[in-house]
Amino acid sequence: MLRKCVNPFGKSLDGDQLLWHTDLKPHASGDFSIAVVQANSNLEDQSQVLTSPSATYVGVFDGHGGPEASRFVNGHLFRWIDKYATQEGRMSTNVIKKAFSATEEGFLRVVKNSIQIRPQIAQVGSCCLVGVISNGELYVANLGDSRVVLGKKVSDKGKTRVVAERLSSDHNVSLVEVRKEVEAQHPGDSHIVVYCHGGWRIKGIIQVSRSIGDFFLKKPEFNRDQFLMQYGNQVPLKRPALTAEPSIISRKLRPQDLFLIFASDGLWDHLTDEEAVDIVRIHPRRGIAKRLVGTALDKATKKRELRYNDIKKIEKGVRRRIHDDITVIVIYLDQQKKLANGTKLGCTSPPVDIFSCKDDKKTHLVQHT
Template sequence: MNKSFFKFTILNQITEFVNKYCSLSILSPYDVNLILRENEYCHIFPKGSRLKGFDTNQLASNNPIEDSRTEASLIHTNGFVCGVFDGHGGPACSQVVSKRLLRYLAASLVPYDTLCKELSEGATSQSFLKCHNDKVDFVKEIRDLYEESFLRYVHLSLANKKYDIKERIENSVISLDEDLSREALEYPNVRTMSVAMSGAVACVALVTDVNVYIANIGDCAAVIGSCSESGQWITKVLTHEHNSDNIAEVKRILSEHPVKEKDTVIRNDRLLGQLAPLRALGDFRYKWSKNILKQVVVPKFGEIAVPLHYNTPPYLTAKPEVICHKILENDKFLVIASDGLWDFLSPTQVVNLVGEHILGKAFLEPFSFMENHTIKKAFVTLTQRKDGKKHKPLDQNSATHLIRNALGGTEYGIEHSKLSYYLSLPKDISRQYRDDITITVLFFNNDIKNSKTLS
């Protein structure tokens, strides 16, 4: 669906709702801030790191929230990896994938000799990365199964010594998806089946010394914010949405099935008339054979679990689209977010808002003249600081700043009543007007020559 049309429709619906339920209480600014900042997190890296730091936040609409996010520094290689995961059909798949995928990816990037050494010393799935703001883990019952799958994946990976980062990223995603399928079929229980029958789209970012690699599956998105020599913000969209608006994606799917299915593979802008994203992890009711669905799925979930016109599976893939972007001197930050944000803000608006937030925060910090600053660059910096005075941020966290503007922004600034109404909607109604929103903003350090390990 066209984003601007969707946004316009939502605003009309919310207005009708407010008029109908005029008794809905208005939240105070204090209450609004408590809600918006409940899940925010900020991390600052040591000086000399490739990244200055990152901000992240999420705001639920579904109950429970179906979005997940994870951020981690790589231990044995110099890098950082993070991901935003947008679940559907329940939170199970996104919650599991958000933890496991980064572990698979981190292990796949470890040099061969180091990996062999770690395995000989009893390495686990958490031996290759250091997670930030991750306070929970899987229960033992399922953790042991996941550890078995992880070690199996790592040993199989040892056979491929070719070091191509794009291939490693792609293989880690596909291997995890295959493990989710195998676990559900070999150990069918409430936990494994809930993961298999729900699904998740994802946008994962891997930052190395010189590059950003984006693995995109579905309809999350990633954008780079760059600053020109004149101080203007430039938007670089790195991802393509895998949905029916993507003509190339539609052609890909149609080419994989008989011509006689051209009217049933995608109906009403959805896969088999049901699923909006055309790539996803999990969702094995669109991947397993018809015999498996009848033997495993139908006894537990009924005939309704088998989609209509299910003739030549698989219809869905978890294969990511991997993009490599070389970090340029003018690249200042990367934003990855679930579609709950992009339903309200365009990539250009997001970049301008984060850029505005950076300038506003810079005004509050003491100015220091860097060795590599030219007179022209210093003049631009000082001008930006002066402009930042006008945009003194209400939120220290840039992800929170984006959520506040997404829900309450107008051409005249933040409208408190609009923001309050969105946050006041009852749980059983909220999903009709907006989706879960999850955002991570990474800030590049452009003033370094040699980076240190991100820790």
């Protein structure tokens, strides 16, 4: 049975009514911290942390064109992962691939059922970043340009330091290698990626090459003038311009792996991997996600020659001119050290908690089983 508690993100940062956070909570392998700041009229970032005595699931879902796709992913992807893992009797890359495919098909049904009432829903999509920690193994699956970075200890000439290791790949055609990948998948289509509006975009419209949704760039039946009037011309499709096939990596966690930073691109627009890892390394755990968000906001306002205090009163939607929605989840990996020393996870681990940040009439939910 699920019990809902209203507004666990009840704390705001220095009076910023568009920022919510939880300072520190337990998960199966240590502690985690989460913070979310809204910039768009509707919060398009969605996020989850689900933990049981033997596993931890982390999700950052960055929507575009509207919140419908990211909300759908937030409500369904982990259920599919859990279902397929139960069927196989273990976690695997195949489980995660099947869950992403089922989520894409599920949202496609939503779009088909809604298209007559709301044609624009064919243009709604979401990036998806997922982390699963199970039996000492870390799985990372990604669509789009959200990112996870590992902070780990390394020894160099007798000295120990903490360095950043990026564990996900950005699927964004602003990167040369991604442009080449997309162009290679569409031989004979010289307009598959074009430079416009200050950057490289698929069909002149979107920068990410992988997503859930965005069916007007995947399926011909949604590729009509009514969807594309705002772009000035029809965008012919010989094959899907985007894909929902995630890039997935798996690796054994090691004692030198200290923490993971999962974040939407709103954070990485302003912080490098190394800057984010250094902030987590040198500051206390409590409120660390809030600190990362605050640092990004400070940099964003300085670029506009403003102070952070200046944007606190700016309304959502208008605030998008200064920064994007930002979601940050920091996962500490304490239990990996204990497991390396022979300590087993037992029944003292926390119960299953799902921390979800949703913009549903400004209600932010935590669900407990």
